[in-house]
Amino acid sequence: MLAGAFACAHTPQLLARPETEDRDLVLRVHAAFGRVRQRLTALRPDALAVIAGDHIEAFFLNAVPALAVYAGAECAGTFGRYRYRFPIHEPLARAIVEEGIGRGFDLAYTQDAPLDYAFFVPLHFTMPDPAVPIVPLHVNVYLPPQPTPARCHAWGAALGEIVRSRPERVVLMASGGMSHFPGTDRYASPDFEWDRGVLDALRAGRGRELAALTGAELDRTGNVELRTWIALLGAVGDVKADVYCYEPSWHHGNAVVEWPV
Amino acid sequence: MSEPHYRFPPARALRLNRCLYALKADDAFRARFLRDARAAMGELGLEAADADALLAGDRDALVARGAHPYLVFMADLRLRMERGTATFEYF
Numbered sequence: 001m002l003a004g005a006f007a008c009a010h011t012p013q014l015l016a017r018p019e020t021e022d023r024d025l026v027l028r029v030h031a032a033f034g035r036v037r038q039r040l041t042a043l044r045p046d047a048l049a050v051i052a053g054d055h056i057e058a059f060f061l062n063a064v065p066a067l068a069v070y071a072g073a074e075c076a077g078t079f080g081r082y083r084y085r086f087p088i089h090e091p092l093a094r095a096i097v098e099e100g101i102g103r104g105f106d107l108a109y110t111q112d113a114p115l116d117y118a119f120f121v122p123l124h125f126t127m128p129d130p131a132v133p134i135v136p137l138h139v140n141v142y143l144p145p146q147p148t149p150a151r152c153h154a155w156g157a158a159l160g161e162i163v164r165s166r167p168e169r170v171v172l173m174a175s176g177g178m179s180h181f182p183g184t185d186r187y188a189s190p191d192f193e194w195d196r197g198v199l200d201a202l203r204a205g206r207g208r209e210l211a212a213l214t215g216a217e218l219d220r221t222g223n224v225e226l227r228t229w230i231a232l233l234g235a236v237g238d239v240k241a242d243v244y245c246y247e248p249s250w251h252h253g254n255a256v257v258e259w260p261v
Numbered sequence: 262m263s264e265p266h267y268r269f270p271p272a273r274a275l276r277l278n279r280c281l282y283a284l285k286a287d288d289a290f291r292a293r294f295l296r297d298a299r300a301a302m303g304e305l306g307l308e309a310a311d312a313d314a315l316l317a318g319d320r321d322a323l324v325a326r327g328a329h330p331y332l333v334f335m336a337d338l339r340l341r342m343e344r345g346t347a348t349f350e351y352f
Contacts, residue, residue: 016351182334220266
């Protein structure tokens with residue numbers, strides 16, 4: 001069953017804060033993560049299925065899957081001094097692969113790929129107590145051509161059906177966004193106005209409108225990672241989002257959101 | 262319409278992108294690079310112009326040569342973290 005749905009920013013400056021980052025802003029995002037952690041602990045999930053955009057970490061140019069599922073026994077990732085290792089909820093991961101393919105989504109799967117920080121930054125702050133196994137769900141966001149928003153939404157809808165048919169209590173978490181342009185000459189000029197328009201639509205329960213966006217618009221507004229949210233929206237449907245925070249830094253629109261399920 | 266920020270990686274830039282990927286994701290390679298950058302880049306067969314742009318930290322030149330902007334960004338961040346040229350608060 002689907003027990004909860006959240007979206008979390010994952011910028012690594014929230015984990016290792018350089019002097020360029022506003023400490024108070026970082027702590028406000030941490031406070032929102034703390035609310036997610038409290039909610040997750042109360043929801044008592046059996047597994048967290050985390051939808052994240054790979055930062056060319058698990059998959060380099062040897063293979064670029066549009067959509068992939070980590071279906072190994074455990075996964076591990078590193079970032080500087082941080083070392084993470086998470087058990088995978090294998091029955092759920094396998095069911096998502098098998099039933100996803102059965103529904104016409106040609107998913108890739110892996111049992112051996114490094115875990116990207118897009119997964120472990122939110123988990124660092126939100127993993128409930130006691131900790132639960134995860135299922136990493138990859139969406140290609142940085143290596144064009146990426147899956148279309150419509151395809152991400154359709155995949156999310158199928159994922160929601162699969163999860164709702166399962167005996168486990170599953171929380172979905174989308175990791176990513178909002179506007180930012182890492183590595184480009186627009187790094188210091190995110191499109192916060194566009195972000196706020198999206199959040200207004202989500203608060204109003206109009207999430208399905210995001211499925212009609214184009215990949216070009218996501219790129220233009222610094223929101224290539226919003227594909228992970230759009231997938232989650234396919235799963236949760238037209239419910240009104242509770243925006244825990246929106247904290248625009250000099251380079252990044254940091255949002256934390258919950259959807260009632 | 263303006264060029265997208267993230268473009269299809271040109272095949273000619275595979276070695277350059279592999280080097281940036283290794284600087285981002287491979288601790289052992291990054292350590293070798295910090296000891297002797299030219300030798301490390303030689304391991305991956307980088308062209309001289311790619312190596313020069315990487316040593317100069319010239320993002321625009323690297324991207325013009327086909328480097329993925331995100332890889333340029335994160336390779337640089339990881340090198341700065343290792344060199345200790347930036348101070349971090351760890352949570």
